Amino acid sequence: MNGAKIAFLSVLSNTFIVSLKLIVGVLTGSVAIISEAIHSSLDLVASLIAFFSVRWSSRSADKTHPYGHGKVENISGTIETLLIFVAGFWIINECVHKIMNPTAIELPFLGIIVMVVGAGINYMVSRKVKKKADELHSVAMKSNALHLLTDVFTSLGVAFSLLLVTLTGWTILDPVIGIVLALYIMGEAYKLLKESFPPLLDARLTEAEENEILHVIKLFQGRYIEFHDFRTRRSGPEEYVDFHLVIPSKMSVATAHQLCDEIELAIQGIFERAQVLIHIEPEHEQLANKPVLHEG
CATH class of the missing domain: 3.30.70.1350 (Cation efflux protein, cytoplasmic domain)
Structure with a gap:
């Protein structure tokens, strides 16, 4: 399976997961699940960017671009990481609002099931994307794989927080864990930004x-x-x-x-x-x- 097909696979998986999380987030009233839905929505955007950038960057050099189109991937990777930062700030804002205005969570076990299923799907897809990214040395696909992998951890984190809320009744755990997860994905985004952005300025290799x-x-x-x-x-x-x-x-x-x-x-x-x-x-x-x- 070539790079474009692998990238499109992540588009399909993210579309399914986003829809699932949005529906369950509304049904349960969990800000962590809704935050995850937003995070996955940005993953979907990132997957689309990766899909088109891989197709574009693979074009041969031409009269207008004698050095090829490789930097399209660096632009793509930079945009994707900036989207993660946007998602992180949005999640933190929503979590702070939830702390100030706590509400009960409905159907927590439904949320747990959806988070675990979503994490499983994204884990399998992220492994395929990462493997192909390493084969092609593709920054865009590597960025996309990171998006998917962070979604795995954040989804499992939300599932764990919902379980704790169910067992203890401490609704504040939902937004607190949401903030921790937001900081985590922003830290991972910063690492990737250091890899995708420097080539745009023709930085030397490591x-x-x-x-x-x-x-x-x-x-x-x-x-x-x-x-x-x-x-x-x-x-x-x-x-x-x-x-x-x-x-x-x-x-x-x-x-x-x-x-x-x-x-x-x-x-x-x-x-x-x-x-x-x-x-x-x-x-x-x-x-x-x-x-x-x-x-x-």
């Missing part, structure tokens, strides 16, 4: 990722003199790597080209979709005409 690439380049150090101006960035599922490679002045263009091809393939052995650009410089530039630009 130190660990760059060290992997540098290690690969150094494997060929017996065939070149040195390299410098090493730079990296990420755009959606693709990594971009470029650097200057200084070679012996007597090395032929064909040999230099072969060396660059080998370095490129080695880097792509770690980062399958990496785009590698190597600027070749002779040992003594004054002896050369113009440096050769090798693009992988």
Whole structure:
């Protein structure tokens, strides 16, 4: 099953869960369930964003977008995390209102059943989405998987709070646990925002990722003199790597080209979709005409 189909699966599951939670939330009068319905509604929006962004970002480079459409996924992931923040603030506001104006919860066991069923469905779908996200290095799908997984935890939390309210009669537990869950999902959203937003500003790869690439380049150090101006960035599922490679002045263009091809393939052995650009410089530039630009 490809990325778009997996993303659409989350759209279907969220549509069903949102409808179920809204109906039961109204029937029980639980602000936690209604808050969960709103949270799941944003998950639905996130799933739709992920579905369309995965389809769009997979388009090949064209005349207008010569570097491809990968950043669509970063935009999507950023929007999705901002939606989680909106949901968190809304939930907290509703919970505070419920604390100030407590009301009894009707049919609590119905709410518990719905929360557990919803958590089970989202857990299974989130695993499928996360697996495909890792395969495609898709930020949008990874964000969507996080949405679904947070829904699992929040749904189970609401089910637990309803159980406690039923056993103890302490209705204040409903909004208090709602606030705790809101803070939790906002914390997870912040972590994801740090991953999805920086590529929009062409931030470098992580130190660990760059060290992997540098290690690969150094494997060929017996065939070149040195390299410098090493730079990296990420755009959606693709990594971009470029650097200057200084070679012996007597090395032929064909040999230099072969060396660059080998370095490129080695880097792509770690980062399958990496785009590698190597600027070749002779040992003594004054002896050369113009440096050769090798693009992988």
